[in-house]
Amino acid sequence: MRVVVMAGGGQRVGRRERNKQEKLERITAAARELFAERGVDEVTTQEIADKADIGAGTLFLYAKTKGELLLLVQNSTYAEALAQGKADAERVPDELEAVMSIVRPVVECNRKQVDNGRTYLREIVFGDPQEPHHRDALLLTVQTEQAIAEVLRRNDRIGADEAATLAHIVSAIMFVSMAATINLANPVDDVVREIRDQVRVLISR
Amino acid sequence: MRVVVMAGGGQRVGRRERNKQEKLERITAAARELFAERGVDEVTTQEIADKADIGAGTLFLYAKTKGELLLLVQNSTYAEALAQGKADAERVPDELEAVMSIVRPVVECNRKQVDNGRTYLREIVFGDPQEPHHRDALLLTVQTEQAIAEVLRRNDRIGADEAATLAHIVSAIMFVSMAATINLANPVDDVVREIRDQVRVLISR
DNA sequence: CATCTTTGCTGAGTAAGCTCATATTTGAGT
DNA sequence: ACTCAAATATGAGCTTACTCAGCAAAGATG
Numbered sequence: 001m002r003v004v005v006m007a008g009g010g011q012r013v014g015r016r017e018r019n020k021q022e023k024l025e026r027i028t029a030a031a032r033e034l035f036a037e038r039g040v041d042e043v044t045t046q047e048i049a050d051k052a053d054i055g056a057g058t059l060f061l062y063a064k065t066k067g068e069l070l071l072l073v074q075n076s077t078y079a080e081a082l083a084q085g086k087a088d089a090e091r092v093p094d095e096l097e098a099v100m101s102i103v104r105p106v107v108e109c110n111r112k113q114v115d116n117g118r119t120y121l122r123e124i125v126f127g128d129p130q131e132p133h134h135r136d137a138l139l140l141t142v143q144t145e146q147a148i149a150e151v152l153r154r155n156d157r158i159g160a161d162e163a164a165t166l167a168h169i170v171s172a173i174m175f176v177s178m179a180a181t182i183n184l185a186n187p188v189d190d191v192v193r194e195i196r197d198q199v200r201v202l203i204s205r
Numbered sequence: 206m207r208v209v210v211m212a213g214g215g216q217r218v219g220r221r222e223r224n225k226q227e228k229l230e231r232i233t234a235a236a237r238e239l240f241a242e243r244g245v246d247e248v249t250t251q252e253i254a255d256k257a258d259i260g261a262g263t264l265f266l267y268a269k270t271k272g273e274l275l276l277l278v279q280n281s282t283y284a285e286a287l288a289q290g291k292a293d294a295e296r297v298p299d300e301l302e303a304v305m306s307i308v309r310p311v312v313e314c315n316r317k318q319v320d321n322g323r324t325y326l327r328e329i330v331f332g333d334p335q336e337p338h339h340r341d342a343l344l345l346t347v348q349t350e351q352a353i354a355e356v357l358r359r360n361d362r363i364g365a366d367e368a369a370t371l372a373h374i375v376s377a378i379m380f381v382s383m384a385a386t387i388n389l390a391n392p393v394d395d396v397v398r399e400i401r402d403q404v405r406v407l408i409s410r
Numbered sequence: 411c412a413t414c415t416t417t418g419c420t421g422a423g424t425a426a427g428c429t430c431a432t433a434t435t436t437g438a439g440t
Numbered sequence: 441a442c443t444c445a446a447a448t449a450t451g452a453g454c455t456t457a458c459t460c461a462g463c464a465a466a467g468a469t470g
Contacts, residue, residue, distance in 0.1 A: 016417070016466055023419095045457060055420040060458065122331050126323065129386045165406045172381040173374060181334045201370045202407065221436055221447070228449095250427060260450040265428065 026052040027062050032073045039115040040070050064131055067123040071133040074120045078140050081109035086147050096200055098151045103174060103199070104192055106144065110178050111188050121179045145171050152203065166203060173198045231257040232267050237278045244320040245275050269336055272328040276338040279325045283345050286314035291352050301408060303356045305401055308379060309393075311349065312400070315383050316393050326384045350376050357408065371408060378403045 030051035034043040045066055049056045063069040085102035092098040110117035124137050149167035152158050158166070177183060177195050235256035239248040250271055254261045268274040290307035297303040315322035329342050354372035357363050363371070382388060382400050 014467070019466090020418080044455090056457095057421060057459075058419055061418075064458095066457065118331065122327065125381070125384050125386070126327050127386075162406055165403055169374065169378060169403055169407060172377040175381060176330070176377040179330050181330070181332075198370055198374055201367055202374060219437070224435090225448080249425085261427095262429075262451060263449050266448075269428095271427065 023052070023054060023058070024062055027054065027059065027069075028072060031069050035070065035073055035116055036113060039113060040066070040119050041115060045069075063133065064128070067119070067127050068131050068133050070116065070120055071123055071127070071131075071137050074116065075133060075136050075140060077109050077112075078106070078120075078137070081105040082140060082144055082147065085144075089147065089151055095151065095155060096196070096203060098154075099148055099170065099199055099203070100192070100196055102144065102147050102151070103170070103195055104188075106174065107178060107192050107195070108188050111191065114184060118179055118184075121175060125175070141171060169202060170199055173202070228257070228259060228263070229267055232259065232264065232274075233277060236274050240275065240278055240321055241318060244318060245271070245324050246320060250274075268338065269333070272324070272332050273336050273338050275321065275325055276328055276332070276336075276342050279321065280338060280341045280345060282314050282317075283311070283325075283342070286310040287345060287349055287352065290349075294352065294356055300356065300360060301401070301405055303359075304353055304375065304404055304408070305397070307349065307352050307356070308375070308400055308404070309397055311379065312383060312397050313393050316396065319389065323384055323389075326380060330380070346376060374407060375404055378407070 027048065031043075031048050034048055034051060045059055046056050048069070049059045052059070059069075063072055082102070082105070085105040088101035088105070089098045092101050110120065120137075123134070124141065127134050129135065129138060145164070145167040148170050149160075149163040152163040152166055153160060173195055177191055177198075183191050183194070232253065236248075236253050239253055239256060250264055251261050253274070254264045257264070264274075268277055287307070287310070290310040293306035293310070294303045297306050315325065325342075328339070329346065332339050334340065334343060350369070350372040353375050354365075354368040357368040357371055358365060378400055382396055382403075388396050388399070
């Protein structure tokens with residue numbers, strides 16, 4: 001077996017692996033740009049392939065469906081929002097407001113481009129959970145729930161199990177409020193308010 | 206103006222209207238049968254048109270999309286389940302169990318054919334709310350929330366607004382539990398239990 | 411370097427939901 | 441009964457996500 005030169009890190013990286021990585025990056029960049037510009041529904045997979053300078057079929061070796069491609073693109077944004085929210089929540093003493101500190105950045109990032117945000121949610125719930133980018137997205141929602149549960153556990157009267165269940169409910173509230181067509185034209189603040197009203201009733205009884 | 210013979214009821218019903226009505230019924234019947242047999246994803250609109258003995262394009266004069274067609278078919282089942290649940294709830298004194306009396310038939314009817322049930326939910330949340338069958342479906346979810354709110358208002362310590370908000374939260378919990386891929390293979394009882402666990406935490410604190 | 415195997419790429423082809431120009435049917439006016 | 445306008449039906453054709461049989465590149469072997 002030919003031993004491939006090992007760069008500083010120690011991973012064996014052949015041309016094959018490098019090519020693949022580079023292509024994935026081109027695809028991600030192309031998809032991100034086009035989706036952001038015109039919305040996922042107004043972009044064809046052909047356009048993305050052209051912009052990434054690969055064959056139309058190659059695209060589907062890197063993301064099994066167009067939806068997976070959106071997950072790939074949006075996951076990193078979601079991850080950033082979650083990190084922001086977790087940091088914010090630590091500095092907020094009030095229970096409800098701490099939860100909302102986590103909620104707000106997520107809603108904001110989801111609403112940057114409403115159609116993409118809603119399609120992203122749709123993919124998370126109805127897409128194929130076996131796919132890698134979907135798994136990443138699912139992990140993010142789990143982490144979001146954990147962050148919320150952590151905040152709720154500050155309250156001594158809320159046990160670990162109860163906190164987890166409550167966090168799961170908050171997650172459901174977020175999903176429906178962000179996805180509901182009735183909120184399609186509403187600005188971020190309105191959606192956040194709608195969520196806050198429900199979370200308040202949920203946790204302060 | 207030619208006055209059309211008015212049958213007993215007094216509505217003027219020309220051949221035009223009758224033909225349309227009859228076609229809609231043929232379409233509904235064909236779609237219902239095929240969807241139930243093989244699942245919405247395994248049936249083509251062409252097949253439905255053939256079975257209903259109409260042209261492929263005609264189908265889309267009666268339902269703008271395939272999803273609308275599913276709403277058309279499933280709405281009546283949902284309506285029955287809701288009626289059942291409302292009746293059941295009246296006979297159950299316990300608060301939580303009364304809510305679950307409404308939840309259970311809805312989950313049962315939604316799970317009769319899992320794929321169709323999930324697609325139905327997807328259409329409700331992400332479909333075009335302008336379309337008639339979608340409006341009907343939305344109305345049913347509103348009625349479900351109202352039924353749940355009514356049960357909750359039995360408790361003197363819960364005001365009308367709070368009951369409505371809680372019912373809305375129950376609705377979100379139901380949606381996510383029924384739609385989540387993680388529950389795809391789970392039997393009705395498991396899903397109902399998952400919902401019950403959350404509703405218990407929600408209302409009995 | 412020559413050969414072989416494995417992995418990855420390609421784009422023409424397929425399928426299916428939906429559209430739209432054209433044709434047909436209905437009903438009103440005369 | 442004849443004519444005209446409006447409503448409705450039709451299916452060939454379009455779009456687009458996705459597939460697959462064949463091809464190319466990378467890496468292993470001697």
